[in-house]
Amino acid sequence: SQQGEEDPQALSIQEGENATMNCSYKTSINNLQWYRQNSGRGLVHLILIRSNEREKHSGRLRVTLDTSKKSSSLLITASRAADTASYFCATEGETSGSRLTFGEGTQLTVNP
Amino acid sequence: EPEVTQTPSHQVTQMGQEVILRCVPISNHLYFYWYRQILGQKVEFLVSFYNNEISEKSEIFDDQFSVERPDGSNFTLKIRSTKLEDSAMYFCASNRLARGYEQYFGPGTRLTVT
Numbered sequence: 698s699q700q701g702e703e704d705p706q707a708l709s710i711q712e713g714e715n716a717t718m719n720c721s722y723k724t725s726i727n728n729l730q731w732y733r734q735n736s737g738r739g740l741v742h743l744i745l746i747r748s749n750e751r752e753k754h755s756g757r758l759r760v761t762l763d764t765s766k767k768s769s770s771l772l773i774t775a776s777r778a779a780d781t782a783s784y785f786c787a788t789e790g791e792t793s794g795s796r797l798t799f800g801e802g803t804q805l806t807v808n809p
Numbered sequence: 810e811p812e813v814t815q816t817p818s819h820q821v822t823q824m825g826q827e828v829i830l831r832c833v834p835i836s837n838h839l840y841f842y843w844y845r846q847i848l849g850q851k852v853e854f855l856v857s858f859y860n861n862e863i864s865e866k867s868e869i870f871d872d873q874f875s876v877e878r879p880d881g882s883n884f885t886l887k888i889r890s891t892k893l894e895d896s897a898m899y900f901c902a903s904n905r906l907a908r909g910y911e912q913y914f915g916p917g918t919r920l921t922v923t
Contacts, residue, residue, distance in 0.1 A: 727908060739916035740852070740900060747909070785852065787912075794865040795840060795907040799852040 702800050703786060709806040716773045718803040720786035721766075727789045729762060729769050730797065734783045743771070743784075748791075776807045811835045813915035815901050821921045822891055830886045830918045832901030841884045842902040842912065843876065845869070852900065858884065859907065891922045 703720050710716055720729070731743040746753045746762045746769065753760045759772040773780055783804050787797040814833045822828050834841050843855040856866040858876050875887045884903075888895055901915040 730911065732914070737898075737919075740902075740914040742911050742913055745911050787852070789908065795857060795904070795912075796842070796854040796865055796867070797844075797852075797912055798854065799844075801851055 703784070703803045705803060706801065707804045707806070709808065710776060712776060712778055712807055712809050714776055714807075716776050716780070716805055716807070718771045718784050718805070720769045720771070720800055722769075722786075722788050722798075722800075723767065724788075724793075725791040726764070727791050729760075730787045730789070731758075731760060731769075731771050732785045732787060732799075734785065734802070736782075740785070773805075776805075778807050778809045781805060781807045811837075813901055813903055813913055815899075815915035815918050817918060818916065819919045819921070821923065824893060824922055825890050828888050828891055828920065830888075830899050830901075830920070832884045832886075832915055833882050834884055834901065834903030835913060836882070838903035838905050838913075840864075840904050840907045841876075841878070842904075843886045844900045844902060844914075845897040846900065846917075847894075847897045855886075857907075864907075888920075891920075893922050896920060896922045 728747045730745045732740040744755050744760050746760050757774045762769045783802040785802040787799045816831045841858045846852045854867050856870045857864045873889045877885050898917045900917045902912045904910045904912045
């Protein structure tokens with residue numbers, strides 16, 4: 698089954714604006730993790746939210762999780778040009794060991 | 810801050826050749842993973858490894874692939890006879906205690922099979 702489908706696929710905003718990316722998934726999860734990937738580079742871990750949590754903050758990042766809707770959102774506030782990257786959600790399934798299932802990602806462009 | 814490292818950063822090989830991709834996980838982590846990302850596609854799970862054995866593998870991880878922890882620090886992925894479709898970015902990841910913990914990824918090895 699498909700897991701971790703992000704929308705939008707691409708988002709372009711001006712520096713200083715907020716960016717919201719959404720992720721939907723299909724099966725029950727243990728946790729959901731957000732990652733950032735700069736073009737052609739490695740995956741940087743941003744935040745992990747557990748299935749019994751509804752919201753988590755880390756600096757300018759805010760993640761929400763709605764297990765009833767099987768969806769999560771990542772909000773980046775006061776965006777900077779350096780936030781330009783692809784953002785992926787990845788789910789650890791309830792019954793699928795510790796493997797992560799990634800979505801297609803959202804390409805965020807922050808224009809100076 | 811500790812990080813996962815991978816070598817080489819880029820490997821070019823001819824079809825049919827064997828390649829070994831190397832990773833050094835974070836030192837106090839116990840679970841290790843390989844993922845791959847074909848250009849323009851999703852990151853896909855290949856295999857997880859704990860206590861010197863495979864704990865889980867995907868359908869991609871067939872007999873052409875093998876993993877090993879040859880010493881106390883390295884974790885390797887071997888592809889026995891590479892195919893063109895093995896061209897991808899290969900990521901190593903580790904986490905402290907498997908389920909419920911953050912997986913930290915290395916910078917990746919770009920494998921190009923010609």
